Amino acid sequence: MYKRILIATDGSPLSDKAVESGLALAALSGASVVALKVVPRYPRSYFEGSAPLHRDEIKQVEQRWSDAAMQELSVIKQMGTSEGVSVKCVVAKSELIAESIIAAATKNNCDLIVMASHGRKGIKRVLLGSETQHVLTHSQTPVLVLR
Template sequence: MADYKHILLPTDGSTSADKAAETAVDLARRYGARLSIVSVIDPVPFISFPEGGGEALAYYLEAAEDGAKQGIEQASARATAAGVSFDSQVLREHGPAPSIIGFAKQEGIDLIVMGSHGRRGLDSLLLGSVAHKVLTLSPVPVLVVK
């Protein structure tokens, strides 16, 4: 049986992330593990802003920050209610999957618990899947919650 001491919960505030938070908090409580909650914001998004698009970039960054904080607050409330020790932060890095994996390595994470949006078909090919990338590249176990 595995012995998890430090669990990572990446969140984007979505319904699937909230389901993952429920699972991560339950596992942390059962194992007496610490929980790290992160949300990743890409400070230079993939979209290109036209010249003078600073206003659009500012709007994107404000919305991304608000979404990240909301996701962290939701997961933090679950952890607090369950009496689970946690820390949280917003990662401002390019690419959610490499950021999540880098954080896991740096912090000595034993398990990553994350939600999946369940994209299939063309959406999956075009948009990719952060969960799939983390699952493929992670050096530690990953539990994907649907």
């Protein structure tokens, strides 16, 4: 059925449900999993909303964000191990979340993307757009959306 499943997470409660369902599907189909979390880069200019920080401080901030993401992904890896599923953890640094998800699925030869229907709520979702919708409309890889 499936050989490699990409599970995208943003750490939200709904995303956690998608992670559980994706791991269960992987266990049933004998697939391996690529667990992905996309973290933003620190804004570089005043016009992007940046606070004036030195380059070294920016690297430290971004490293903390990456480390926190990797900690979240290691929990998914442990969950997968307990279900007999091999999990590869990937942290992508980008403001382009949907594009990063699609690129990671392509790069890792995934034959399914599993993600939550949304992570943000209310006006933020409307203003920022739906990353899930973007993945659905632009991905060549099939997408399983959970709510």
